[in-house]
Amino acid sequence: MCVSTGSWLGTKTGGARLSRRGMLVAGGLLLAGCGGRERPSIESKDAGSARDKNKRRLREILDRQTKAVKEKDEKAYVADLDSSNTELVEHERMVFANLCQFEFAEFGYNTQRAIPYGDHTFGPVFRITQLTADESPVGATPAETFRYRLAPKDGRLVIAEITPATIETQNDSMLNGPLAHEAWNMTPLRVVQAAKDVWLVGDKSVPDLEKYASAAAAEAANVGKLWGGRARFPGNVMYLTRDDDNYRAWFSLGSSSTFLPEISGFQSSRIGVRKNGQVYTEQRAGAATLINLKNIRDYYAGEDPRVTMHHELAHSVTAQTRATTSIISDLGAPTWAVEGFATWATGVRWPSEASRYRRQLRAELGSFRGLPSSKDFYGAKRSLNYLLGWSIFAYIAQIKGRDAAVEFYAQVIPLNDTLEPFVELPIFDGICERTLGTSAGAFLEGWKRFVRRGAGA
Amino acid sequence: MLMVAAIVGLVGALVAGLGAYLPTSRYQATATTVPCRRVVCIPVLKASAVIDALKAKGHPCEQERDEYWKCELMVGTLTFETTIEEVEGLISDVSMLVVRPPDEEPTEAVMDYLLWLAALPYTADEALTEEIHNWVVDRVEANEDAEAEIGGYNYYVVTSNPGSIRLRVIGALR
Known part of the structure; x- marks a missing residue:
């Protein structure tokens, strides 16, 4: 019996009103459907199709590789690779040798979001690499995204191809996730533990990696002390190289809009994936610093990387608190605060550095209106922008003390910068009242006077 | 442990009763598919009605792109995710994912959620709905991936990812 669709929609659906168009379509169907329609039945298809079986096989391989990394068993790690593909096997042996030197809190593969393409290709597969140096209060573990292709070989399926997610593959839904751009995918590495919570990682251009261990440990401790008990990652991982190509390739640095080959160091962030396969971008899941010792040599006498180490550590130690770029804002935390704080921290550590910043600011000041926007911070005026950022913290330290400067920074960086001036937002006024005991207007006026009068002694 | 029980209880409350949103009475076995572009859709039932029903139960829904919706609710260790492909206002492809701790049996709330989706095209046909329910429950209990054609629809149950069930x-295709 055919019943009108009107009554089917009933009263409980609320939002569902039958449109004229819906009525026409449904009406047509009713007419067509009224004669002897067969009742649908369940026709099971071959349960466990080839595709499903293959995916289970991939899962089995990945579980075996996970175990192999944990047990440092190279033979087991390469056992399921296509042995005739020398390039693949050699590359995976390098990755394995690299991975085995790191200390993981969690290692494995997450296939929650993996979808098939044909019967043999699956992605995105997330490789979970949470170091003991990483931490996430929401269970997001640092991950890299890959696509796997299996192929039959001697009567079983083996891994024939592993494709990493890169900036070029961003629109590929099978590679949708954190980029696979950790240095361990690209270069043979050596890892040296410098302190309980500090690791140095170098390539073959840094045979003297051990030489930098005590400096790394000391600067990590110094920055840690400045930041105090605030939220932070439990450890510090610091990459060193003298190789310009590696410097460019690791962490996709060379593709970053702010990359300049002559810059001495960077901080990179690790993006996490939750157990359910959700890529979690609201907070960093880990951080690392990267220094090009060759650039240091060109800038500081004697290849002394301590100032750069300290600066990048000031970024990485505070990275867990810092706002990430999001749908709401692609700017992240205000750059004047991020770079200003790191610059100021090195000036606190070395008063001679602070004097240098002061001299340089006086020389470069010219016409000056206020804090630089995040949008073109790293543009032509970046040198002045760093110094203006520095001067904000130098000013707070002078009038309210060092702790107030750190607390001010800690309250600014969880917020995203805005296109309208951030310092005009009510929330910034609140931060000034809470941390400095003054209004934003009075604080900014005082800071401008401080800068015009030469930024302190 | 108490904490976990409380969270699961909450999910139960959020999910139970979803079925009530789709009136089941008085609809007889009329047409169960309607052509929409290159595929078939569920007749009459608007995608927006399902999205509204989910929203009313506390599932945040977002239109991720044209004709594609995602409703994701995370409570404690559980994730409920519905995605809906919409064609001309109707539903051509609907998928539900439940993620839970791998070593726990699916709770009643989890099964209610999945079964609600399973029955969407056939809410009026109680006998068929029950058959489909049994088919889904059997597959989940057996922890096996399965595929079936039911009327004009392809049904997929994927349990091979540890801790997740996708329906x-x-x-x-026409």
Whole structure:
């Protein structure tokens, strides 16, 4: 019996009103459907199709590789690779040798979001690499995204191809996730533990990696002390190289809009994936610093990387608190605060550095209106922008003390910068009242006077 | 442990009763598919009605792109995710994913959620709904991936990812 669709929609659906168009379509169907329609039945298809079986096989391989990394068993790690593909096997042996030197809190593969393409290709597969140096209060573990292709070989399926997610593959839904751009995918590495919570990682251009261990440990401790008990990652991982190509390739640095080959160091962030396969971008899941010792040599006498180490550590130690770029804002935390704080921290550590910043600011000041926007911070005026950022913290330290400067920074960086001036937002006024005991207007006026009068002694 | 029980209880409250949103009475076995572009859709039932029903139960829904919706609710260790492909206002492809701790049996709330979706094209046909329910429950209990054609729809149950169950109903190609 055919019943009108009107009554089917009933009263409980609320939002569902039958449109004229819906009525026409449904009406047509009713007419067509009224004669002897067969009742649908369940026709099971071959349960466990080839595709499903293959995916289970991939899962089995990945579980075996996970175990192999944990047990440092190279033979087991390469056992399921296509042995005739020398390039693949050699590359995976390098990755394995690299991975085995790191200390993981969690290692494995997450296939929650993996979808098939044909019967043999699956992605995105997330490789979970949470170091003991990483931490996430929401269970997001640092991950890299890959696509796997299996192929039959001697009567079983083996891994024939592993494709990493890169900036070029961003629109590929099978590679949708954190980029696979950790240095361990690209270069043979050596890892040296410098302190309980500090690791140095170098390539073959840094045979003297051990030489930098005590400096790394000391600067990590110094920055840690400045930041105090605030939220932070439990450890510090610091990459060193003298190789310009590696410097460019690791962490996709060379593709970053702010990359300049002559810059001495960077901080990179690790993006996490939750157990359910959700890529979690609201907070960093880990951080690392990267220094090009060759650039240091060109800038500081004697290849002394301590100032750069300290600066990048000031970024990485505070990275867990810092706002990430999001749908709401692609700017992240205000750059004047991020770079200003790191610059100021090195000036606190070395008063001679602070004097240098002061001299340089006086020389470069010219016409000056206020804090630089995040949008073109790293543009032509970046040198002045760093110094203006520095001067904000130098000013707070002078009038309210060092702790107030750190607390001010800690309250600014969880917020995203805005296109309208951030310092005009009510929330910034609140931060000034809470941390400095003054209004934003009075604080900014005082800071401008401080800068015009030469930024302190 | 108490904490976990409380969270699961909450999910139960959020999910239970979803079925009530789709009136089941008085609809007889009329047409169960309607052509929409290259595929078939569930007749009459608007995608927006399902999205509204989910929203009313506390599932945040977002239109991720044209004709594609995602409703994701995370409570404690559980994730409920519905995605809906919409064609001309109707539903051509609807998928539900439940993620839970791998070593826990699916709770009643989890099964209610999945079964609600499983029955979407056939809410009026109680006998068929029950058959489909049994088919889904059997597959989940057996922890096996399965595929079936039911009327004009392809049903997929995927349990091979540890800790997750995915159920997908896609209107077949015309």
